[in-house]
Structure formats: C-alpha cells, structure tokens
Amino acid sequence: MIVIAGRGGQELSRAQRELVTVARRLAGDLGSQVAYLAVGPEAEAAARRAGAFGIGRAVAIELNDASGAVEPIIENLAQGARRLGASVVLLAADHLGVQAGPRLAARLGGSALNDAVDVRVEDGRVIWTRPVFGGKALADVVLRRSPAVVTVRSGAFEAAEEGAGEAAVDVLEAVAVDTAVRVVQREEGRQEGPRLEEARVVVSGGRGLGGPEGFQRLAELAELLGGAVGASLAAVDEGWAPPEWQVGQTGKMVAPDVYFAVGISGASQHLAGISGAKAVVAINKNPDAPIFKVARLGVVMEYEKLLPALIEAVKRELA
Amino acid sequence: MGLHVAVLIKQVLDPEVPAARFQIDASGKRPAAGIAGEVLGPYERNALEVALQLKDAGAAEKVSVITADGQEAVESLRKALAVRADQAVLVDTSGHDDLDPAQTAEILARAVEKLGGVDLVVAGRQAGDWDHGQVGYLVAERLGWPCVSLVQRAELDGGVLRLTRQGPDGREVVEARPPLVVTVTNDERNVLRLPRVQDLMASRRQPITQWSPADLGLDAAALADLAGGEVLRLRIPERESQCEFISGDDPAEVAATLVRRLKELKLL
Ligand SMILES: Cc1cc2nc3c(=O)[nH]c(=O)nc-3n(C[C@H](O)[C@H](O)[C@H](O)COP(=O)(O)OP(=O)(O)OC[C@H]3O[C@@H](n4cnc5c(N)ncnc54)[C@H](O)[C@@H]3O)c2cc1C
Ligand SMILES: Nc1ncnc2c1ncn2[C@@H]1O[C@H](COP(=O)(O)O)[C@@H](O)[C@H]1O
Numbered sequence: 151m152i153v154i155a156g157r158g159g160q161e162l163s164r165a166q167r168e169l170v171t172v173a174r175r176l177a178g179d180l181g182s183q184v185a186y187l188a189v190g191p192e193a194e195a196a197a198r199r200a201g202a203f204g205i206g207r208a209v210a211i212e213l214n215d216a217s218g219a220v221e222p223i224i225e226n227l228a229q230g231a232r233r234l235g236a237s238v239v240l241l242a243a244d245h246l247g248v249q250a251g252p253r254l255a256a257r258l259g260g261s262a263l264n265d266a267v268d269v270r271v272e273d274g275r276v277i278w279t280r281p282v283f284g285g286k287a288l289a290d291v292v293l294r295r296s297p298a299v300v301t302v303r304s305g306a307f308e309a310a311e312e313g314a315g316e317a318a319v320d321v322l323e324a325v326a327v328d329t330a331v332r333v334v335q336r337e338e339g340r341q342e343g344p345r346l347e348e349a350r351v352v353v354s355g356g357r358g359l360g361g362p363e364g365f366q367r368l369a370e371l372a373e374l375l376g377g378a379v380g381a382s383l384a385a386v387d388e389g390w391a392p393p394e395w396q397v398g399q400t401g402k403m404v405a406p407d408v409y410f411a412v413g414i415s416g417a418s419q420h421l422a423g424i425s426g427a428k429a430v431v432a433i434n435k436n437p438d439a440p441i442f443k444v445a446r447l448g449v450v451m452e453y454e455k456l457l458p459a460l461i462e463a464v465k466r467e468l469a
Numbered sequence: 470m471g472l473h474v475a476v477l478i479k480q481v482l483d484p485e486v487p488a489a490r491f492q493i494d495a496s497g498k499r500p501a502a503g504i505a506g507e508v509l510g511p512y513e514r515n516a517l518e519v520a521l522q523l524k525d526a527g528a529a530e531k532v533s534v535i536t537a538d539g540q541e542a543v544e545s546l547r548k549a550l551a552v553r554a555d556q557a558v559l560v561d562t563s564g565h566d567d568l569d570p571a572q573t574a575e576i577l578a579r580a581v582e583k584l585g586g587v588d589l590v591v592a593g594r595q596a597g598d599w600d601h602g603q604v605g606y607l608v609a610e611r612l613g614w615p616c617v618s619l620v621q622r623a624e625l626d627g628g629v630l631r632l633t634r635q636g637p638d639g640r641e642v643v644e645a646r647p648p649l650v651v652t653v654t655n656d657e658r659n660v661l662r663l664p665r666v667q668d669l670m671a672s673r674r675q676p677i678t679q680w681s682p683a684d685l686g687l688d689a690a691a692l693a694d695l696a697g698g699e700v701l702r703l704r705i706p707e708r709e710s711q712c713e714f715i716s717g718d719d720p721a722e723v724a725a726t727l728v729r730r731l732k733e734l735k736l737l
Contacts, residue, residue: 218641221615245637248594249618252570252603256610261571261697264602277701282599283500284484286491288706289599293698329615331645334631339639351737375737383511389657393621393635400512400594400654408736418488419597425708429736431727432712440487445712447730449723459724467728467737 151185151207152176153236153297155227155254157246158188158196158210162203165242165302166196167309170203172240172269172302174310179271182237186317187230189213189223194321201317203310208317209233213324218333220249225327228257233322236297238276243301255299262299263291267306284399284419304347304403305426339394344378346397351377352406352427354397356420357384358413358434358453365390367457368412374464380404382414398423412453416441433457471530472588472625472647474520475581476554477605478513478534480545484597497702499567509545512593514661516653517549519623520591521662524553528625531555533584537576539563543677551664551672558584558678565682565689571697574607579685581612588647589630594619594654609650617643621656 152173156166173184186200186208197208209230215222227250231239239254241247243265255262267288268279275292278300282289346352353372355365365379372379381391383398397404398420405426412433414420421444424430432445435452442448449456486505494501509517523529533556534549536542546557560580562568568576581587590612592605609616619635632643635654653659664672682692715730717723731737 218643219615220618245619245635248602249606249616252606253610253616255697256607262603262607263698265600280600281706282703283482283491284597284600286486286488286705287493287500287703289703290701291698292701295697329645331615331617331643331649333636333641334644335642336636337640383655387655387657387660393654393656394639396655399600408731417485419484421708429734430710431731437714440489442712442714443488443709446710446734446736447727448712448714449727450714450716451720451723455720456724459720460727462721463724463728467732 151183151235152238152240153185153187153231153234154240155187155189155231156196156242158190158193160192160195160199162196162199164309165244165304167203168304168307169240169242169302170310171307176238176269176271176276180276183207185209185234187227187234189226189230194319197317197319201315202312204313204315205317207234208319209322210319211322211324217329217331219329219331220246221329221331222327224250224253224257226324227254229322229325231258231297233320239297239299241299241301243303247301251299251301258297258299259295260297260299261293261295263293264301265303266300267303281422284417285422286418305405339392343373344376346378346380346395346402346404349378349404350407351375352380352397352404353377353410353412354380354382354414355385355391355412356382356414357388359385359390362390364413364453367461371410371457371461371464374461374468377406382420411441411445412457414441415439416444471528472523473531473533473586474523474529474589474591475533475535475584475587476517476520476549477577477590477592477608478517478536478545478549479510479596480507480536480538480542481510481596481598483508484511491705493703493705498700499703507541509548510593510597512595512597512653512655515655515659516591516593517552517554518659518661519620519653521552523623523625526624533558533587535560535577535580537562537568537573537580546677547672548664550675551669552662553668556678557675558680560680560682560685562682565692569696569698570601570603570607572692572695574604574611575695576682576685576687577604578608578611579687580680581608583680583685590650592650592652594652605650605652612648612650614648614650615645616650616652617645618652619654620651621654622658623651
C-alpha cells in the first residue's frame with residue numbers, strides 16, 4: 151500500500167496533490183493501491199476529500215493535541231501507517247515532513263529518504279532521486295527496508311487534478327502521547343503582502359546588500375510589484391532578514407514569475423529554492439557570480455546605484 | 470549541576486565549492502577527491518554555538534563534541550576545542566566508508582551512551598554534504614528521547630529548557646525537559662564565535678578521545694546490516710539559461726531597459 155500522509159484540512163493542499171502524482175506513478179508500476187492517512191484536527195474532512203483523487207481507502211485520526219509537540223503526530227502517523235499496511239509513506243518535505251519523516255521511518259522499522267525529486271521503478275526496484283551536495287549532484291538511491299518513508303520536495307511533481315469519487319474512511323481514536331514538550335509561545339512571522347511561496351514576484355537580497363538598509367529598498371520594490379521579500383542564508387545570519395525569509399534548500403521553495411536576486415552569489419543551496427521561478431533577474435557587481443548562469447536577465451552593477459533607479463522606473467511604468 | 474551537552478559535528482566537503490567545479494569520482498557514487506577542502510559544516514557550527522551559549526550562561530557544565538569519521542576530522546574537533554568545547558571524541562570509521570544515516574545514527578547514539586551522563590544532544594538540521602537531514606532525528610529515536618527540531622537558541626530556566634525554534638509560520642518558544650535531542654537551524658544569534666588566539670594554540674595540544682565502532686560493540690557485519698539504503702549513482706544536473714546582460718553605466722537607463730525587457734517577456 152502506498153500511503154499519502156498529512157495533517158488533514160478541508161482541501162488537499164498543492165503539496166498533497168503532488169504526492170498523489172507520486173503515489174499514482176508508484177502504484178501503477180508496482181501494482182499496488184493508494185491510501186490516504188490524515189492525522190490532525192480536520193482529519194476526517196481531508197480523508198473524505200481524498201476520494202476525489204481516485205483514492206479508495208483512507209484512515210483519519212482526529213488529533214487535537216494542545217501541546218504543539220510533534221511526537222503525538224508522529225506516533226499517530228505510525229499507528230495509521232501500520233493499520234494501512236504501508237510499504238511506502240509519502241510526506242511533503244515541509245515543516246512537518248522535515249521533522250517527522252526519519253522518525254516515522256524509525257518507528258515503523260523502515261528506511262527514510264528526504265527531498266525526493268523523482269522516482270521510477272526498474273525491475274521491481276523503486277529508485278528514488280534526490281539532490282545532494284546542495285543540488286550540485288543528483289543521487290539515485292534504493293532503500294532497503296519497508297516501509298520507505300519519503301519526503302517529497304515541493305514543485306518537483308505536477309499536482310494531481312481533482313476528479314470524483316469516494317474514499318472509505320476508517321476513523322481511528324488518537325493515541326495520547328505525553329512528551330513533556332510544550333509550545334508556550336507563538337510569534338507570527340511578518341505579513342503584509344503575499345506569502346513568499348505564492349508570490350508572483352520575489353525580491354531577494356544577500357550578503358551583498360551590506361546591511362539592513364538594503365532590505366528596505368528591496369521591500370519598497372517588492373511592494374510596488376505586489377511581491378514578497380526573500381533573503382539568502384548569509385543575509386539571515388547577518389541579522390538583516392528574519393529566518394522566515396530565507397529562500398533555498400533549507401528555506402522556502404519559491405515559484406514566482408520573476409525572482410530578483412540582489413547581491414546574492416547564487417550558491418547551489420540557494421538556487422535549490424528558486425528552480426520553480428520562471429525568470430531570474432540577477433543584480434550583482436561581480437560578472438562572474440554563478441547567479442548569472444541561471445539568470446534570464448542580468449545587470450552587473452552595485453545594487454546601491456541600480457535599485458533607486460529601478461524603483462523609479464517601475465513607478466513610472468505603473469503610473 | 471549543569472547539563473552535559475553532546476554536540477554532533479561533521480566535517481564536510483566545502484559546501485561553497487561552485488557547481489562548475491563539482492565532479493564525480495570513478496566509482497560514480499561520490500564526489501571526486503580534491504575538488505575542494507573540507508570544513509566544519511555550517512549547521513554543525515550553529516549547533517556548537519547553541520551549546521556554547523548554554524555553557525556561557527552557566528546552564529551547561531560540559532560540552533562534548535562527537536564525530537564519526539576518519540582521522541582527517543580531527544581538524545574539526547580541534548576547531549571545536551578552540552572555541553572551548555571541553556571534550557572531543559572521534560569514532561574512527563575509516564574502513565567503513567560511505568556510512569548512511571541509519572548507520573551513523575546508531576554509532577552516535579552508542580557514543581552518547583558510552584560518554585555517559587549526557588542530558589542534551591545537539592545536532593545540525595542537516596549536514597551540508599549529502600543533505601540527508603536524518604541523523605539528529607534518528608539519534609533521538611534510537612535513544613528514545615523527545616526531539617525538538619529547528620532550534621535557534623536554548624536557555625535553561627529552573628531545570629526546564631526554553632527553546633526558540635522555527636515554527637511553521639514564525640518563531641515558537643518550546644519548553645522541554647532533558648534528556649532531549651535538538652536539531653539546530655541558522656539564525657543571526659547562533660553564528661559560531663571566533664576562537665581566541667590562546668585557545669587556538671591550546672587546542673593543538675588537547676587530547677582527542679578515539680573510539681572505534683568495535684569499542685561501541687559494533688563489528689563490521691553488524692554495522693553493514695544497519696544501512697537503510699544504497700546510492701546507485703550520482704549525476705550532475707543540467708541547469709543553465711542564457712543570461713541577457715543589460716549593460717551601460719547610467720543606472721536610470723539600465724533600469725528603464727530592464728523594466729522594458731521584463732514587460733516584453735511578459736514577466737511583469
Ligand atoms: C546544508 C546547507 C544549506 C543551505 N541552505 C541555504 C538556503 O536555504 N538558502 C541560502 O541562501 N543559502 C543556503 N546555504 C548557504 C549557501 O551555501 C551560501 O553560503 C549562501 O547562499 C550565500 O549567500 P549570499 O549569496 O547572500 O552571500 P555571498 O555568497 O557572500 O554573495 C554575496 C554576493 O553579493 C555580491 N555583491 C557584493 N556587494 C555588492 C553590491 N554592492 N551590489 C551588488 N552585488 C554585490 C557579491 O559579488 C556576491 O556575489 C546553505 C548551505 C548549506 C551547507
Ligand atoms: N558522521 C557524523 N558525525 C557526527 N555527527 C553527524 C554525522 N553525520 C551527521 N551528523 C549530525 O547529524 C546532523 C544531520 O546530518 P544528516 O542526517 O547527515 O544531514 C548533522 O548536522 C550533524 O549534527
């Protein structure tokens with residue numbers, strides 16, 4: 151059984167619909183079935199919704215855990231995966247997937263793999279592809295133990311379209327887990343403007359901005375274009391941008407029409423987060439910066455000179 | 470009584486090596502030798518800083534660093550001693566090349582047990598070579614300890630650890646009691662400090678504890694059997710687009726051309 155696992159909700163998210171695509175491909179090639187497993191406050195709604203993607207069987211575990219800890223989710227995912235007889239468990243490589251994938255594999259006696267970007271079946275063997283060395287290479291990997299618990303990188307697969315159909319849903323009682331881990335405070339990240347992951351325009355800055363003031367310029371440009379501001383890891387480490395703005399392999403994966411990379415060298419780990427961008431505009435004072443290798447349009451200039459002019463030009467165009 | 474904190478560190482092929490220089494060796498399964506130097510990995514640097522801050526605050530009594538690697542990794546252990554980690558352990562895995570995360574985690578969990586009295590294990594969120602993002606989590610499962618992930622900062626408050634971490638949409642503060650494993654993500658506050666000159670000198674003379682997997686009760690066969698997967702081959706992805714440079718010295722002109730091109734390409 152190929153099991154798509156998630157937190158539930160009224161809709162299957164884009165990431166979940168990408169998992170449907172992976173599951174269908176595997177099920178076809180292996181001759182197995184696809185099931186859906188939801189663990190969370192709206193588990194049953196999502197499990198029913200899974201039927202519309204041609205999934206016949208689902209398990210819903212209504213978990214309303216107030217601690218905010220991940221352990222109850224992991225333990226209940228394990229319960230559900232066992233119930234479904236999972237040979238493959240698919241999770242989105244998102245905030246939950248990063249924390250839960252390997253631990254779920256360990257609890258199920260399986261093998262874990264993160265950030266799958268491709269999969270195929272050869273002679274009955276499932277071969278997963280994942281980026282390694284910051285995306286400078288791709289590795290083809292076979293897993294030895296069952297279930298294979300795999301997190302899938304967002305944007306790597308097409309999202310499945312919704313059709314019609316009904317899933318038979320088993321609703322299971324959640325197991326209570328006491329971990330002595332408790333979330334005691336939550337701080338909302340920024341948000342005026344669109345979310346980074348959904349923005350049509352992203353204006354990102356790196357170490358080349360030289361200070362926090364540069365980010366104010368970027369914010370101005372982003373606002374004019376109805377976009378979001380992003381940052382490189384180096385800019386986050388400098389304290390010029392909050393960690394939620396980080397774009398890249400260990401930050402957000404973005405897929406805008408235009409991605410402005412300002413004072414960003416284009417390290418492979420950063421590029422891993424922008425492969426979904428339609429076009430990259432690089433602004434960098436060094437003509438040899440690797441970012442120009444992936445850019446559609448490039449300007450070799452100190453950003454301090456270009457940005458004010460760019461803001462003016464955009465204002466004129468929009469007026 | 471302060472905490473005994475064990476930090477799991479890893480020396481990796483310099484992650485900043487440009488993609489254009491990256492090459493695969495003759496086996497087809499690993500990077501070619503000599504394409505770049507090795508460094509203490511970025512997330513392990515953040516992890517070490519989180520532990521050292523606990524020590525500065527008097528919350529940790531002892532910071533041990535552990536790595537499972539060949540003798541070359543002594544260099545990174547010394548870097549950790551130079552920023553005043555108290556003890557460095559090398560589990561020498563030469564001869565067992567290319568360990569996968571399940572094998573590495575078993576070795577490290579056993580090393581933590583052999584050290585004894587460890588209250589907190591700190592790992593990076595992911596090592597900057599194979600990018601597995603597994604070992605810290607697997608060590609937690611193997612030890613049977615809870616795990617708080619993507620931590621940026623740790624404080625001890627009356628026996629309770631207060632951990633600032635990256636939540637799904639912003640920061641969270643989490644309270645937990647040791648024993649505990651945390652994985653660390655980057656943040657302006659956990660950038661690794663620089664060593665002082667006299668500590669750098671002293672670190673050259675400090676002893677490194679050396680264990681083998683056999684000292685941890687793992688023979689070669691047992692270790693091989695732990696592997697969760699196998700790399701069949703590596704390949705180098707293609708990714709280049711033709712960059713159209715907009716040249717000129719006058720920022721206003723360049724900016725106007727840039728905006729015009731973006732509109733022509735229907736991108737704005
Ligand atoms: C496991 C791992 C995960 C990682 N994850 C991420 C991630 O998610 N996101 C990420 O971004 N990085 C990530 N990194 C880090 C990555 O390897 C790079 O270190 C980082 O992306 C560099 O950031 P940068 O381009 O801002 O800085 P630099 O590489 O220092 O580049 C600065 C650039 O600014 C240019 N510049 C300088 N001054 C000016 C000026 N006045 N005007 C215009 N240009 C100027 C320079 O020419 C240079 O190209 C990760 C690394 C590892 C090992
Ligand atoms: N060989 C190793 N020795 C010590 N620590 C390691 C080793 N491999 C991984 N780690 C730790 O586990 C984290 C995650 O590694 P990985 O699962 O390989 O991405 C790293 O950031 C380190 O803290």
